[in-house]
Amino acid sequence: MSAALARGCSDAPILRERGQREVFCGLTGIVWLHRKIQDAFFLVVGSRTCAHLLQSAAGVMIFAEPRFATALMEERDLAGLADAHDELDQVVAKLLKRRPDIRMLFLVGSCPSEVIKLDLGRAAQRLDGVYKAAGVRVLSYSGSGIETTFTQGEDACLAALVPQMPRNDAPQLLVVGALAEVVEDQFSRIFAAMGLTNVAFLPPRRASEMPSVGPATKMLLAQPFLADTARALESRGARHIPALFPLGVEGTTAWLTAGAAAMGVAPERIRDALDMPQTRARLALQRCQSELAGRSVFFMPDSQLEIPLARFLHNELGMTLLEVGTPFLHRAHMTPELEALPSGTFLSEGQHVDRQLDRVRAARPDITVCGLGLANPLESEGMTTKWAIELVFTPIQGYDQAADLAELFARPLRRKDKLDFGRPPVAAGA
Ligand code: SF4
Numbered sequence: 146m147s148a149a150l151a152r153g154c155s156d157a158p159i160l161r162e163r164g165q166r167e168v169f170c171g172l173t174g175i176v177w178l179h180r181k182i183q184d185a186f187f188l189v190v191g192s193r194t195c196a197h198l199l200q201s202a203a204g205v206m207i208f209a210e211p212r213f214a215t216a217l218m219e220e221r222d223l224a225g226l227a228d229a230h231d232e233l234d235q236v237v238a239k240l241l242k243r244r245p246d247i248r249m250l251f252l253v254g255s256c257p258s259e260v261i262k263l264d265l266g267r268a269a270q271r272l273d274g275v276y277k278a279a280g281v282r283v284l285s286y287s288g289s290g291i292e293t294t295f296t297q298g299e300d301a302c303l304a305a306l307v308p309q310m311p312r313n314d315a316p317q318l319l320v321v322g323a324l325a326e327v328v329e330d331q332f333s334r335i336f337a338a339m340g341l342t343n344v345a346f347l348p349p350r351r352a353s354e355m356p357s358v359g360p361a362t363k364m365l366l367a368q369p370f371l372a373d374t375a376r377a378l379e380s381r382g383a384r385h386i387p388a389l390f391p392l393g394v395e396g397t398t399a400w401l402t403a404g405a406a407a408m409g410v411a412p413e414r415i416r417d418a419l420d421m422p423q424t425r426a427r428l429a430l431q432r433c434q435s436e437l438a439g440r441s442v443f444f445m446p447d448s449q450l451e452i453p454l455a456r457f458l459h460n461e462l463g464m465t466l467l468e469v470g471t472p473f474l475h476r477a478h479m480t481p482e483l484e485a486l487p488s489g490t491f492l493s494e495g496q497h498v499d500r501q502l503d504r505v506r507a508a509r510p511d512i513t514v515c516g517l518g519l520a521n522p523l524e525s526e527g528m529t530t531k532w533a534i535e536l537v538f539t540p541i542q543g544y545d546q547a548a549d550l551a552e553l554f555a556r557p558l559r560r561k562d563k564l565d566f567g568r569p570p571v572a573a574g575a
Contacts, residue, residue, distance in 0.1 A: 153484040157492055159474065164497030167518045168447055168472065169202070169534065170290025172255065174298025176203045177538060179212040181323045184248040184351050187213040188240065189288065190233065190265060191255030202534075212247075214240070218257050229263050230271075237272055241281060248280060249352035251302065254287035282309065282352060294472040296370040296449050296537060299323055303348055306355070307377035310347075313357030317343040318408050319383060321375065322368030325540035326350070331422075332391075332543060335401055338418040339410045347374075358383050365404040367391060367542060369482070370449035372475050389481050391542040392450075392550065393457035394426045399481070422544040429548035430461060433555045438463030440558060443510035445519060446470035446496050447533035452482045454514070454536065459487055462551055466490050467508045470501065512558060529561045 172195055175187045189195050196215035203213070216236045218229070233252070241247060250272075252265045269285035276283055286301040303321065318341065320332065329346055336344045345356035360382035366375060369390050379385065388403035389396040398419055405415045442464050444451040451471045458464040469486070470493040476483075486492075493501070498519075505513055505523065512529045513519075520530040531554060541550040 153488055154486040154490050154492060155480060155483045157483070157486075157488065157490065160491070160493040162493060162495045162497040162500065164495075165499070166294075166446075166472075166496040167498050167516050168290075168496075169295035169516065170198070170256075171288035171293050171295060171298030171301060172198055172253065172290075173202050173295040173534070174288065174302060175199060175213045175253065177323055178299060178302055178348070182249060182348050182350065182352065184246060184353075185212065185251060186240070186244065186247045186249070187251045187253050188237070189213065189215040189253045189255055190218065190229075190258045190263065191215055191253075192218055192257045195255045195257070218261075229261070230268055233268055234272070237276075237283070241276060241279075248282070250276075250281060250283045251305070252283065252285040254285065254289055256289045256291055259287065259289050259291070284309070294370075294447065294449065295534065296368070297373075299368070300371050300373045303371060303374040304377045306348060307358070307374065307381060310355055310381070311357045312381075313359045314361055315343070315359070316361040316408065317345055317357070317363070318404050319356060319358065319362050319364045319378070320344065320346045320404070321364050321366050321378065322371055323348055324367050324542055328540050328543045328546065331545055332401070335418055335422065336405065339405050339414050341405055341408055341410055343408075363404070363407045365400065365407075366478060367400075368450075369453055369475070369478060372473075372478065375478065385477070387477075387481055389456070389485060390450075390453040392453045393461045393547050394423055394430060394544060395460055395485070396453060396457060397426070397542070397544050397547065398423055426544035426547045430551055432548065433551035434462055436555045436558065437551065439465065440511040441465040441467050441508070442554070443467045443505055443508060443513045444469045444471075445501060445505075445513065445515040445533070446472040446493070447514070447516050448537050449473065450533075450536055451514070452479055452486065452492075455490070456482055456485045457547075457550065458554065459490075460485065461547075462554075464554075467510050468493060468501075468504060470494070470496065472496070512554060529557050531557055 252269050254265045265285040269283045273283040284305045286305040288298045347356050349355050358381045362383040363386050364378050364383040365386050386403050386407045389399040391397040391400040402415050451469050455466050455469040459466050468491045474494045514531045514533050523530050540546050
């Protein structure tokens with residue numbers, strides 16, 4: 146492509162950095178996945194550190210009967226003195242006896258289980274054979290933190306579901322990625338208004354509602370961090386529909402339009418179905434526009450949602466993008482997003498945390514999106530931050546959530562403005 150034809154940031158240079166990174170591991174995905182698949186249980190095979198991470202990440206929700214736990218690996222296991230497979234079998238037997246509501250059990254690998262090379266894939270296969278007749282499927286995936294970022298836990302979990310999906314040769318639209326139920330219901334209603342009813346969602350809400358896949362399946366990614374899942378679905382015949390991600394009015398419209406058009410819905414029917422929710426969402430968005438326009442934002446690489454979020458904040462709210470960092474850049478999935486970014490956006494992939502912090506300090510953004518570990522130090526330096534993980538836990542996709550998403554950025558800035566206003570002015574020469 147010639148320079149004159151390049152759009153947005155599709156051809157922009159990207160700063161690639163490798164160094165110390167400050168991100169949560171893939172176990173974090175359990176916090177939202179266990180709410181999504183309502184009869185699943187996530188059994189982490191890991192250490193006390195893994196248990197603490199889960200407890201603190203999910204600590205805001207106290208359940209009488211939680212649907213995740215950690216099978217603790219003790220020193221004897223790590224030293225190879227105990228038969229970890231035997232112990233795991235016993236833990237699983239006890240768990241399934243006590244919790245007959247479990248229909249799908251995930252054995253989730255961690256750094257310690259990988260270090261001792263505990264083959265959870267083999268364990269899951271064996272236990273699946275034992276419990277299948279009783280209606281419990283046993284699967285495995287890794288949530289280990291080595292060389293991953295926290296949203297990859299969902300990718301690994303969904304990729305583990307793909308071999309369980311029955312084959313289906315009929316045309317269908319498959320929406321891929323965990324969405325809050327309220328968002329999923331909104332999308333189903335909009336597709337139905339276009340006359341599109343053969344729409345399925347992965348992950349399912351219940352183990353028994355596993356969607357099917359086949360060569361006539363068109364897949365619409367709802368999350369930008371599902372490279373392995375998409376690859377697994379493609380190997381079953383599904384075809385990816387390139388689209389913006391459904392963040393903001395622009396993204397939601399483009400995403401719904403791409404999905405419907407790929408299924409042969411006529412353009413006027415799509416326009417009619419989108420007209421009202423789109424207008425409503427634009428109006429709702431206005432309340433944050435004046436607060437956010439002209440404010441600057443810096444994204445550190447964390448959730449892989451950074452590029453679509455940056456596109457939304459710039460294109461719909463007029464924010465200035467100082468740097469958009471992403472842990473990994475999947476070009477094929479991200480092309481429409483890169484094209485929609487303003488040209489000249491500073492993009493970075495990977496992290497060298499010290500160098501990036503130097504750039505944050507030099508740029509003094511109005512708001513920095515980063516992980517929990519970096520937020521407090523930056524706040525103590527007088528900077529305003531937004532936790533990247535909050536953007537994954539909160540329903541932010543779709544029309545009705547566009548204004549709430551803008552509000553997530555406006556609120557900390559509003560708080561900061563109030564604090565600055567209340568502070569006594571610094572005396573000259575102080
Ligand atoms: S999986 Fe690894 S990175 Fe994650 S909590 Fe356990 S030890 Fe830490």
